[in-house]
Amino acid sequence: MNHPVIVLVEPQLAENIGMVARAMANFGLSELRLVAPRNGWPKKGAHSAASGATHILDGAKLYDTVRDAIADLHYVFATTARERGQMKRVFGPEPAMAEARRRIGEGQGVGILFGRERTGLENDEVSLADAIVTFPVDPRFSSLNLAQAVLLMAYEWQRHATGGTLPFGGREALPASRETLISFFDYIEGELDAVSHFPEDKRPVMVRNMRDIFHRLALTEQDVRTLRGAIRALAEGRRLRNR
């Protein structure tokens, strides 16, 4: 096991289980365990809600009790939206998955328990866990559904496991060389001089202000070509009209 196991306790709705699988697959989790799903398993509708994450549903393991489902694990988190009066560490999703990462790195099996849609985990089930995870929700509206809770944990797992690597990055281009940029300044200032844009006494200040604008843009070589082309088009267009 090189990532946390997701354990759903008596999940009821097929769509929720499918959305859980979808959430897991997006963030690199694959091991799903179901404890006594209400009205049996498999459930009609779970696969369509999984939106392609069918390998997770097909590989889901069934258990009769939480105790059985976590027997081979070394550290278990229980997710809960409310205080349980149990003397356990309480984690947010991010430090919880940092802890999971550390333990999995040492070879421990780590699981996360999620309770029933309506009533969550029972206190006796929470008491089988090492620590509690809860979410930094707005206290005025705290109503995460099952798949949303799994999504947030899976997301935080992926951030810790991969450092939050994004599927693509920004296009990095070098800034234009200072030679290109200064030549661009000369060009635009020359064209503006040609149409007497600058009042003579204010020219130095206006030129500096305009250069500041272009400096702030952090222009690339391509950017300079793009802008130079647009300015040339304006200047040439004017010359053509003025003929």
Next chain:
Amino acid sequence: MNHPVIVLVEPQLAENIGMVARAMANFGLSELRLVAPRNGWPKKGAHSAASGATHILDGAKLYDTVRDAIADLHYVFATTARERGQMKRVFGPEPAMAEARRRIGEGQGVGILFGRERTGLENDEVSLADAIVTFPVDPRFSSLNLAQAVLLMAYEWQRHATGGTLPFGGREALPASRETLISFFDYIEGELDAVSHFPEDKRPVMVRNMRDIFHRLALTEQDVRTLRGAIRALAEGRRLRNR
């Protein structure tokens, strides 16, 4: 505006819009803008999917175009799952919401664009944004739905806006005083001596090992009382049986 505005571009499914509202409400977002929802607005089914976040749906504002929907904002993120070949900064959700937090703190209006369920944002719509946000998904399975994407952004917003404050914390109790703990050691070692548990030559090592176990537990005063009671019950039960 003291938090980011969520802008859905041509959303289609009532359930998705409802789940978006639910995701927002959990993490303290409230301003929802809809650009030309497919098949009109309001939509049947959105309110039941919002699970109580109806104030967000009822307050949602309608726009004909993205341009209108973002006109009053100062900084706009476009969410996208794929590279667009545009020279924009690309953020993950967490640094994006750090940036949003900074800008909102300066009085800027910040928005986040989310595209159509099937096809996302058009390139021309992305070109209206200052920066791109994408998610650290597993490249082998990248299929976040609309409400999942909003949930992750809302979650990261809340983490930055509130420092990730959880609705409840761990129960902090002071460790037992050293006096309580050493008295507990004396008690348990005395009871074990009374039943000749320790071979004489190994007693010092075994006592140290057992004390180490109890030290690792970081027992509280209540914990010591609980364990002392259990040990007394075992010892007394034995004495009663032995009468």
